[in-house]
Amino acid sequence: MNEVRTIAVAADEAGVRLDRWFRRRWPHLGQGQLQKLIRSGQVRVDGARAKADARLEAGALVRVPPLPDAPPSERDRPLSSRDAAFARSLTLYEDDEVLVLNKPAGLAVQGGTKTSRHVDGLLGAWGEGLTRPRLVHRLDRDTSGVLVLGKSPQAAARLSGAFARRRAQKTYWAIVMGFPKPGEGVLDLPLVKRGVGDRELMVPAEPKEPRAEAAQTEFVTIARAGPRAAWMALRPLTGRTHQLRAHMKAMGHPILGDPKYGDEASRELSGDLKLQLHARRLVLPHPTKGTLVLEAPLSPEMREGFARFGFDEHEAAHDPFQGPGRR
Template sequence: MKEVRTLYVDHGEEGVRLDRWFKRRWPHLNHIQIQKLTRSGQIRVDGARAKPDTRLSAGSQVRVPPLPDAPPPREKGQIDPREAAYARSLVIYEDEEVLALNKPAGLAVQGGTKTSKHVDRLLSAWGEGTQRPKLVHRLDRDTSGVLVLGKTPVAAAKLGLAFAKRKARKVYWAIVAGFPKPGEGVIDLPLIKKGVGDREMVVPAEPGEERAEAAETEFVTVTRAGPRAAWMALWPHTGRTHQLRAHMLAMGHPILGDPKYNTELSRELSGGLKLQLHARRLVLPHPSRGMLALEAPISPELEAGFARFGFDVHEADPDPFAGRKGR
């Protein structure tokens, strides 16, 4: 609106504050803008200066100065520049076909009923339609680390196939309670979702139990902090929900900071730590050339665990499973 207008207060608006009267008509105006317009005398009531909290009377004349235009309505799913910058700050690798992010702990990969901020929404930073990167695998909300996406439909299909055919080697770092013996091996333990108390959990399945899913995890102990805790590298050969968390609990060495899969000892050792699980490294075929080796710097949450137990990131072999056949 570029011209000065005079509007009259309706009978139904008797006693309404001036600033609220403006907000009803021009909701894009904020309190600071209205305050500046009243302080400078551009907004007047019955010819006199007024304050934002002035109560209006029916029939009063309100001088309305030129107002800034309302911004165009944001398209569904569109994100603002700050969110786009945040999304791009997570990038650890990008080319014309592949995008890899270091997903922070606490950020969901996809939205839900009560989840409005998630990776899938942030992908609008790269555009919509065919320009929008496609998710090809998942990480739990509280797990940080490498998340890879396809930037074209063909690339996404090829990356997804690499996961489906177990051609992707995923290396997670975790701090667990106690000192696992043996220090390396393979856990082959089917899992099943069940109601446990008032929550749904993934638990070991009984032999022959319907709905059970095969689950296999290879593990290597990197180092330990005496008998209290161990830093482990985990390679899930299958991709079941909460697989690593459930398998480590079944071994008697739950991941520290886990609010769901824990024991009295692990809760005591955690002492305020967040989930100590990080997708450190991902090696898989590039959609069109060679192999990709992606690595995510450890999260602040895992850094806190390393500091507590005296672990040093440089102690680990970059790929402790190199040379192993896997399953």
């Protein structure tokens, strides 16, 4: 990367150390290289120098200086015309400031040591430098649905700020195991990360436990397939890692097709289903005008789940959390 970039910190990256934020995006950077860039002031946060252990706030603008290229096999390979066409085929909405994609299940949002194909790597389809869209929030690799990006540093900062101030209203659809009782409500259950590496999980925590993070999820059951499974609308009121998956497991109704948070019973019921979690709807302020109301059609993976349990997507209200259709 041979140009200076300004990247907005996404809402779910709030609290991450500056050096770790860099390593997540550019894992090929050596620690010595990164420390030199930070110490010399080439890296800045909101225009000011920052230390490697500084905790980032959502919406903060990080100045990223020119970085050494990663090996072509890992990052920054020139986009093929096929990849560029694929990236553009995901577009749900686009204007001069905002790009919205319908992220497919199985496609990571950002790269890592074992991930060479991801949304961030496809954004060159819209250009490089200041014209390259910027991520403002994330979805899990196996979660499909609405993903919003800013098309300028200013738009990205405003969008990130909307997520950080909880002005983004997110509605997910999920198929879970069992017959949830109560069928609607708010689960207020702090979460804490435990484990190492790929085995890290978010688990329930005591409110005063060190590193515990407050987490609230609003939920409503839209339809049931007898005692076997339920189609639910989930609204995260906070933005913790794997929050919905961890909360549904804690309720005793794990999301079907979840290899990480499922149990033996849910895995048996899931069979060959992939993760049944879809970012269906997002309502948030446009960076400069009005309100964005965005919906993603069901993914092929979710359609399989709906077909298996006899659910009809037209049964749900646009907003299952209010008005007719709430049950």
